[in-house]
Amino acid sequence: xxxxxxxxxxxxxxxxxxxxxxxxxxxxxxxxxxxxxxxxxxxxxxxxxxxxxxxxxxxxxxxxxxxxxxxxxxxxxxxxxxxxxxxxxxxxxxxxxxxxxxxxxxxxxxxxxxxxxxxxxxxxxxxxxxxxxxxxxxxxxxxxxxxxxxxxxxxxxxxxxxxxxxxxxxxxxxxxxxxxxxxxxxxxxxxxxxxxxxxxxxxxxxxxxxxxxxxxxxxxxxxxxxxxxxxxxxxxxxxxxxxxxxxxxxxxxxxxxxxxxxxxxxxxxxxxxxx
Numbered sequence: 001x002x003x004x005x006x007x008x009x010x011x012x013x014x015x016x017x018x019x020x021x022x023x024x025x026x027x028x029x030x031x032x033x034x035x036x037x038x039x040x041x042x043x044x045x046x047x048x049x050x051x052x053x054x055x056x057x058x059x060x061x062x063x064x065x066x067x068x069x070x071x072x073x074x075x076x077x078x079x080x081x082x083x084x085x086x087x088x089x090x091x092x093x094x095x096x097x098x099x100x101x102x103x104x105x106x107x108x109x110x111x112x113x114x115x116x117x118x119x120x121x122x123x124x125x126x127x128x129x130x131x132x133x134x135x136x137x138x139x140x141x142x143x144x145x146x147x148x149x150x151x152x153x154x155x156x157x158x159x160x161x162x163x164x165x166x167x168x169x170x171x172x173x174x175x176x177x178x179x180x181x182x183x184x185x186x187x188x189x190x191x192x193x194x195x196x197x198x199x200x201x202x203x204x205x206x207x208x209x210x211x212x213x214x215x216x217x218x219x220x221x222x223x224x225x226x227x228x229x230x231x232x233x234x235x236x237x238x239x240x241x242x243x244x245x246x247x248x249x250x251x252x253x254x255x256x257x258x259x260x261x262x263x264x265x266x267x268x269x270x271x272x273x274x275x
């Protein structure tokens with residue numbers, strides 16, 4: 001079973017403290033009596049969130065947390081103690097945020113963008129508002145025109161900074177925002193552009209590209225990266241097309257035809273131009 005995640009476990013036995021649940025490796029965890037479902041049978045599967053109680057023992061709950069491990073959440077601070085801050089994550093135990101993990105001193109009653117992770121030194125679930133180290137654009141897992149999940153991380157003069165699929169940083173420019181958004185808001189977006197430095201532009205509009213085929217999207221990205229021009233035509237050698245785009249000449253012609261019909265490119269004797 002995984003700490004800090006919702007696990008699907010099997011009801012193994014009933015005891016006075018509650019139900020004991022087991023995973024496929026027969027590791028067990030207690031589901032306290034107050035969380036026992038009204039109807040159940042031994043052997044039933046049940047979804048529970050697993051965390052450590054105040055005595056550092058694994059415990060299960062049927063309450064659904066606002067965030068799970070390795071996720072970001074817009075959380076309210078319940079209290080500040082001499083050890084750090086404690087954020088409400090929707091279960092009985094609050095998430096501990098040490099002072100060293102606070103980007104700025106937190107205040108009770110206020111909300112902050114927080115990332116949950118496992119502290120390797122203590123094996124405890126902890127939170128941090130120093131989120132940048134958990135975001136990277138070095139190895140992108142998204143493609144141009146792909147629909148993605150985004151979360152508003154902060155506002156700038158240029159627009160809105162967002163977290164993409166819980167992994168990457170992105171930007172929605174101010175002139176493309178047509179709705180009121182706040183830090184912590186979650187919504188869908190479209191990868192509009194991936195720049196040469198791997199910065200990602202995101203659109204909140206569908207752009208009309210949602211159903212564009214992958215090869216056409218690849219050519220558009222190549223055009224963006226080459227100042228809007230590709231030295232390829234329908235008369236180009238198949239080997240040249242394969243070397244440049246890693247696709248067949250047939251696929252290239254089909255993709256170019258799609259882009260031309262959508263008026264995204266201009267075809268000339270010396271190559272393809274981005275409109």
